[in-house]
Amino acid sequence: MTQNHVSGMETSAISVLKRAVELDHSGRFQESLVCYQEGIQLLMDVLRAVKDDLKRGHYREKIKGYMDRAEQIKAHVNQIKDDGKYHEQIRISEDATGYSYESLFKPYISSALTEVWIEDPYIRHTHQLYNLLRFCEMLLKAPCKVNVVHLLTSQDEADSSQQNSALAELKESLRVQGVTLDLRYSSTIHDREIRFDNGWIIKIGRGLDYFKRPKGRFSIGYCDYDLRQCQETTVDIFHTQHTKTVGDS
Known part of the structure; x- marks a missing residue:
């Protein structure tokens, strides 16, 4: 050497x-x-x-x-x-970079992780649907064996055709990878949080949609989310010995 x-x-x-x-x-x-x-x-x-x-x-x-x-x-x-007292807070400042899903969630992913719950009312528009896809891709590449992803979101009342077709395609694509997408809609959902069955709970003020729109399709940050600028938001991380299922109060 x-x-x-x-x-x-x-x-x-x-x-x-x-x-x-x-x-x-x-x-x-x-x-x-x-x-x-x-x-x-x-x-x-x-x-x-x-x-x-x-x-x-x-x-x-x-x-x-x-x-x-x-x-x-x-x-x-x-x-x-x-003791059930774990709380950590990350403040993502306006225009900050280095906060891809891989970077943000890495500390909380372990080999024990098999099931994920996502509550996010805004998985509707194209860029939000791509965010969900990228999040799922991150899970597939991570050192864990996730076999179920539960998604609770709201339906696009103006035009649900794109949302429905995109989520149906993602569901089939995940099935091929051995992962079940459990999809549910709620008209009253407002909280945003992601829960892992290894006990970690991540609450992001903006949900998965904390990235700024890139300046163009050939601009730095378009493909690599670590290089993409973020919108200001707060991430709160908790840990619990008992992971609730989606829809629990």
């Missing part, structure tokens, strides 16, 4: 761990834990590639420090989850 490659891995590790510390200090513990784990793995890769004993000792010390902090966070998160 070349020195440049080792240096590149070290730079990546420092960047990820710096982000972990920032999130840690902001009280965004679940997110920081993911970054600590990724950064520690990168540092361990560097350690394996380094031959100098002095440097190896330096990396071992760093790794131990970060591992100790990650364990403290894990114990803290588990305790407040057990």
Whole structure:
């Protein structure tokens, strides 16, 4: 392994761990834990590639420090989850980037996740239907085995034909992937939240529709949602030992 490659891995590790510390200090513990784990793995890769004993000792010390902090966070998160008091808030500012569904939901997806509930009154217009499609694609690529997605939304009263045909197509496409789309409509729904059967509840002020319209079809951010600007919104994350089904009060 070349020195440049080792240096590149070290730079990546420092960047990820710096982000972990920032999130840690902001009280965004679940997110920081993911970054600590990724950064520690990168540092361990560097350690394996380094031959100098002095440097190896330096990396071992760093790794131990970060591992100790990650364990403290894990114990803290588990305790407040057990107490039913977990609440974390993320404020997405106007024009912010880096908030694709992959980035936002990654800390809360685990191998135990098999069932998802989506409550969002506005899955009607083309871009909103595409948002749902992208969210489902994210779940299919994630390290979990989701087999049921429950969607509770409202029907487009002006013209429901596009909504109905798009959701029917998505339902069939998910079926081919081994996932059931359980679709229900409500005329009184107003809350927006996403629930995972591993206990995580994510409430986004704007639901899945927090992205700005791209400036054009060949503008940066049109395909990659991490590069797309967001509208200002607040994300509240909770954890419960008992996941309710859609429609429960």
